Amino acid sequence: MFSQKYLERLRERMKQWDKEADKLRARKSLPRFFTVSGDDIDELYTPASVKGAEEDDWYWEKLGLPGQFPYTRGVHHTLYRGRLWTMRQFAGLGTPRQTNERFKMLLKAGGTGLSTAFDLPTLMGYDSDHPRSLGEVGKCGVAVDTLADMEIIFDGIDLGKVSTSMTINSPASILLAMYLAVAEKEKVPFDQVRGTLQNDILKEYIAQKEYIFPPRPSVRLITDMMSYCTEHVPQYNTISISGYHIREAGATAAQELAFTLADGFHYIEAAMAAGQNVDDFAPRLSFFFNAHSDFFEEIAKYRAARRIYARRMRDKYGAKDERSWLLRFHTQTAGCTLTAQQPEINIARVALQGLSAVLGGTQSLHTNSMDETLALPSEKAARISLRTQQIIAYETGAPNTVDPLGGSWFVEALTDRMEAEAERIFAEIDERGGVIEAIEEGYFQREIARSAYRYQQEIEKKERIVVGINDFALENEVIEIPVLRIDYESERQQVEFCKKIKAQRDQAELNANLEKLGRTAAGTGNTFPVILDCVRAYASVGEMCDVLRKVWGEWSESQAAMQVS
């Protein structure tokens, strides 16, 4: 794009500029100029900073136009001018009734999609009346035991109109089956049901650690469900391959990017190995990234993700359908950056993080509430975080043009660096034999713990300033925002309701379905339709997971994965 001569002239002038700048370099506003991930940043970026910029086809190779290969500049031609991103606020608390009320509040306030948070017992496949659930029911999300709970959560909400995301992984098939069973009762055809299931078990072993079964049968549950949905629930995004939790656990931006894409490629290869055609399922795969505090690094991450993915899908997996090449993603602002100190300032953090996701071309966004280091969001805090997105959408001008930072020498150089670092990490994973082997030997877990510790040390050594934590702190601060409390009454009610529903079921029908689930899991048939039948018979999450635990066993981390850095 730039002639050799042009770049030579630029380099000449830079030498002179560098001499002038050198006189000013004794003065430094910050101890170090580096990204949140720990990478040093140059003082200035020019066309000479971008590798290959002298090549004629550099622009087409690296950037292209939005909606065209390699999609660096975005997955749509017109992006937010056509349709704004989906403002999807994650919510779920206490009993199904409380969550139903919160959902209705969010829809009324202008939210355009729902996103369900489940409590830990549900995520771990225990019913509310299980001894291990004591004290955890409804605490970090809504408790779901049987179809009866799902009926209440979506009571009065038209499942043919709303799109619903569900953050659930190990028992994801069960919760999707419940959602479909509710749709069935409301006479909404499956082919009209829209939404996204997180359903990304690999990142559970890597980062979030809410796993039940070992990796291989867990991946089979996913490919079974993908195959069922391709045929019957074509509008549903069956998996949201998630970097969010990997980042929250302490990974750098490049680790988040590379580990997440590696997981995605593993699912794609598993589905192809199970005989599915890549173009049949790939258009419904989606991703989920974190929006951390380093504004430009995050934008580069999203742009690199699209480019790497498009190339691999086309060139390595042979996808022919252009929709298979698109990396579409949801973003959530980084919970781990929020401070319990001066919690109101989190509103500013979230706004900047949300803006980076929008400038990076996200398809949907969750902006965190200011109070999340204290408890689940209060209604007021949840509303302010939604309003923050509305300000980005309607007041900042960010949606006016597609990829406004495209062509910034800094952003392009960072995007290239992010891509190169991801490729280096892919090679490390390959050397270990693949994603599952790397999980088994604790590679990801150790790498993440190491990055988390480095970040913490940077803060404690004051190389990195976190406002309100290691500088600009208030003495004797009194927190003045309301904090939501989930009372133990919610847990008691839920346990009682769980027992009541269990007592009302047709035991013979229930047992027959659960037995069939066990046989299918032990064999090779598709587990999803059998799970759907169990759900229709009001089998509980815990009962179905127990059947699968018996057949597949339970996973626990190796000593190698528990190493702290």
Place this chain on the structure above:
Amino acid sequence: MPKKIRVLLAKPGLDGHDRGIKVIAAAFRDAGFEVIYTGLRQTPQMIVDAAIQEDVDAIGVSILSGAHMTLFPAILEEMKKKGAGDIILFGGGIIPDDDKEALEKLGVAKIFTPGAPTEDAIEYIRRAVGERKTDDAVM
């Protein structure tokens, strides 16, 4: 040579968020403590049994799930039952101020909340273990 401070670190309950506890484990190790990290999903019984078996000076648990008002008292009770009441129990996590006070009254020695430097926890453990050892000597 003085005996190294021994600390058992554990994640009770169903919560899988282990970033904080691993950072603490690394910081304690670098401060010269002997650290035994049990990993995830430990019941109060497993935690206290391990603490007794490993003969630790302190038990540190991390809870980000909101179940702290159930789990801390259960661990304290188990400690009392097994005669391990002299071990220092401390913790960290998403724990509102009111609950923090209530737990410290119940017998949790110290609760660290988000943003606390690891250096604070290290200093605290050094001091508390020092006092505990002096008490032992007096007895």
